[in-house]
Amino acid sequence: MNVPVKPQHFYSYDEFDAAFVRSRVAEFREQVQRRLSGALTEEEFRPLRLMNGLYLQLHAYMLRIAVPYGTLSSTQMRQFAHIAEKWDKGYGHFTTRQNIQFNWPKLVDVPDILDALADVNMHAIQTSGNCIRNVTADHFSGVAADEIADPRPTAELLRQWSSNHPEFSFLPRKFKVAVSGAVHDRAATRVHDVGLRIVQNEGGEIGYEVLAGGGLGRTPMVGHIVREFLPKAELLPYMEALMRVYNSHGRRDNKFKARIKILVHETGLDEIREQIEAEFESLDKAAIAADPAEIARIEAQFVPPAYEALPDVSDVMKKAKAANSEFARFVDINTAPHKQAGYTIVTVSLKPIGGVPGDATAAQMRVLAEVSDKYSLSELRVSHEQNIVLPYVKKDDLFALWQELKAADLATANASLITDIISCPGLDYCSLATARSIPIAQAISERFADPDRQRLIGKLGIKISGCINACGHHHVAGIGILGLEKSGEESYQITLGGDPTLSASIGERLGPGLRAEEVPDAIERIVGVYLAHRDLDEDFIHTYRRIGHDAFKSALVTGTPRAPAASPLDQGGGI
Numbered sequence: 001m002n003v004p005v006k007p008q009h010f011y012s013y014d015e016f017d018a019a020f021v022r023s024r025v026a027e028f029r030e031q032v033q034r035r036l037s038g039a040l041t042e043e044e045f046r047p048l049r050l051m052n053g054l055y056l057q058l059h060a061y062m063l064r065i066a067v068p069y070g071t072l073s074s075t076q077m078r079q080f081a082h083i084a085e086k087w088d089k090g091y092g093h094f095t096t097r098q099n100i101q102f103n104w105p106k107l108v109d110v111p112d113i114l115d116a117l118a119d120v121n122m123h124a125i126q127t128s129g130n131c132i133r134n135v136t137a138d139h140f141s142g143v144a145a146d147e148i149a150d151p152r153p154t155a156e157l158l159r160q161w162s163s164n165h166p167e168f169s170f171l172p173r174k175f176k177v178a179v180s181g182a183v184h185d186r187a188a189t190r191v192h193d194v195g196l197r198i199v200q201n202e203g204g205e206i207g208y209e210v211l212a213g214g215g216l217g218r219t220p221m222v223g224h225i226v227r228e229f230l231p232k233a234e235l236l237p238y239m240e241a242l243m244r245v246y247n248s249h250g251r252r253d254n255k256f257k258a259r260i261k262i263l264v265h266e267t268g269l270d271e272i273r274e275q276i277e278a279e280f281e282s283l284d285k286a287a288i289a290a291d292p293a294e295i296a297r298i299e300a301q302f303v304p305p306a307y308e309a310l311p312d313v314s315d316v317m318k319k320a321k322a323a324n325s326e327f328a329r330f331v332d333i334n335t336a337p338h339k340q341a342g343y344t345i346v347t348v349s350l351k352p353i354g355g356v357p358g359d360a361t362a363a364q365m366r367v368l369a370e371v372s373d374k375y376s377l378s379e380l381r382v383s384h385e386q387n388i389v390l391p392y393v394k395k396d397d398l399f400a401l402w403q404e405l406k407a408a409d410l411a412t413a414n415a416s417l418i419t420d421i422i423s424c425p426g427l428d429y430c431s432l433a434t435a436r437s438i439p440i441a442q443a444i445s446e447r448f449a450d451p452d453r454q455r456l457i458g459k460l461g462i463k464i465s466g467c468i469n470a471c472g473h474h475h476v477a478g479i480g481i482l483g484l485e486k487s488g489e490e491s492y493q494i495t496l497g498g499d500p501t502l503s504a505s506i507g508e509r510l511g512p513g514l515r516a517e518e519v520p521d522a523i524e525r526i527v528g529v530y531l532a533h534r535d536l537d538e539d540f541i542h543t544y545r546r547i548g549h550d551a552f553k554s555a556l557v558t559g560t561p562r563a564p565a566a567s568p569l570d571q572g573g574g575i
């Protein structure tokens with residue numbers, strides 16, 4: 001039975017979607033039975049399980065479930081809590097690609113888990129393999145003050161188009177698409193295989209800037225603009241053309257050179273542009289373009305909710321801030337400007353000091369579902385920074401919300417600060433890992449636990465990957481940490497100056513690898529150099545670009561960490 005998925009201002013399955021997902025679960029149930037009975041070997045079973053998001057990790061199977069464009073209802077969050085409790089070890093892990101991963105399911109239970117997901121219109125299809133993966137979007141979609149248009153109808157259209165697309169199910173390699181509809185890029189569009197930015201041309205028409213060839217992994221690259229303005233109606237034909245060029249010419253001889261970034265790099269930007277345009281011209285565009293009625297139907301599913309007419313300044317919030325400095329800190333750090341007066345966007349950090357980045361317990365998931373019902377129109381978002389977002393909070397309700405979050409250890413005021421660390425699972429779970437990453441995140445988090453010091457340091461992203469695959473986005477972190485193995489020992493390489501936004505850049509290596517226990521001191525010294533050189537309220541990346549990489553080289557020389565210099569940063573300002 002499919003449970004109605006609240007609320008109505010985001011996409012819900014139609015009968016076709018529901019029947020399709022259900023039939024896939026039934027099919028997989030049979031395959032699991034055949035594996036359990038020994039009729040299928042693990043090798044034979046592998047492609048079947050991967051098509052259903054089931055990986056085999058170091059200690060157990062891992063199930064990866066897509067949260068399309070990061071939008072989640074309270075009903076769906078409750079179902080995650082139920083799954084975590086009934087079939088896993090009581091927690092789940094939110095990832096950098098707006099997925100959730102369960103790390104300990106038993107194979108025999110996986111079909112039941114998938115049925116439980118289908119009950120709430122969710123699945124794990126295309127979360128693995130060489131296909132178009134979960135299409136991600138700005139986690140502030142539909143509510144950000146700097147938004148041009150909600151990117152989710154685009155992401156939903158692409159989800160429908162790419163799901164089981166017969167031509168693009170066996171691409172040279174996986175394919176990741178991110179969509180942003182705002183002035184600021186919060187979706188890391190420049191480091192995806194394809195990034196779509198909703199833009200407005202001089203005539204006021206809405207369309208897309210199309211970026212291609214970005215990606216992380218062992219060969220990190222920043223994407224290039226392949227089309228400056230693509231009219232909205234031409235999205236699917238253009239994507240079809242782009243995918244065809246990649247599918248025909250992407251390298252299949254070497255999996256490390258198979259992503260579109262290598263094709264763009266080896267072919268050259270002008271040539272690849274021409275190839276895509278030629279393919280585009282040869283297509284029957286009208287046959288591929290989405291029916292305007294279907295676009296209208298999708299867009300109708302994302303209409304903004306019925307907001308209350310409120311003054312933008314909330315006296316309730318102001319008074320609570322004045323009376324409670326901890327709450328004031330939370331407001332300054334973990335909220336973002338909303339497009340609707342009187343409302344705010346709240347980031348719920350899944351990075352408590354010393355915790356596992358991105359993990360949430362079943363109890364916390366239930367609290368999140370409950371507070372979203374009470375204060376955020378039953379809707380939540382999963383951010384690529386491994387946090388949860390409540391998109392529709394009235395400023396008047398913020399203090400009450402904060403108190404409930406605090407009681408569940410969910411009120412850490414560190415969004416975008418030095419302890420808001422992104423980390424992949426690393427050697428604690430991942431079979432490809434060369435080093436641990438979670439314990440490094442925990443050690444750094446504990447070292448910088450002091451909230452005043454964190455605030456003084458300001459916006460600074462630390463991102464950690466446990467191997468060269470770069471799932472933790474370390475290449476695009478102000479401070480990136482890559483765990484490798486050197487002569488049987490874990491070794492950590494530090495990169496500086498990465499940036500995932502529109503001014504994207506790949507971090508540069510600072511020097512030789514460090515031992516795990518040396519990492520927090522090195523970070524301390526890097527921060528020391530930054531604080532000693534920064535101009536008034538300049539954040540890390542800007543200071544880095546101004547003073548240059550070499551200024552930080554001394555930070556790797558072992559010695560006493562430099563004490564942070566006093567900062568002129570206004571303590572009362574938001575970050």
Ligand code: HEM
Pocket residue numbers: 055057062094095096097101173176191214215216217218255259423424425430431432469470471472473
């Ligand atoms: C659990 C086992 C995992 C496996 C086996 C795995 C495997 C890989 C591999 C092989 C790559 C490199 C792809 C390439 O460049 O061709 C990669 C990249 C990536 N993975 Fe994972 N990954 C895992 C978990 C995760 C997790 C937990 C996250 C999120 C926290 C994640 C997010 C990403 C991202 C963002 C990238 C880099 C972006 C890109 O594809 O260029 N992966 N992964």
Ligand code: SF4
Pocket residue numbers: 424425426427430431432433434465466467468469470471472
């Ligand atoms: S970066 Fe490496 S260690 Fe980390 S999750 Fe990805 S494949 Fe595993």
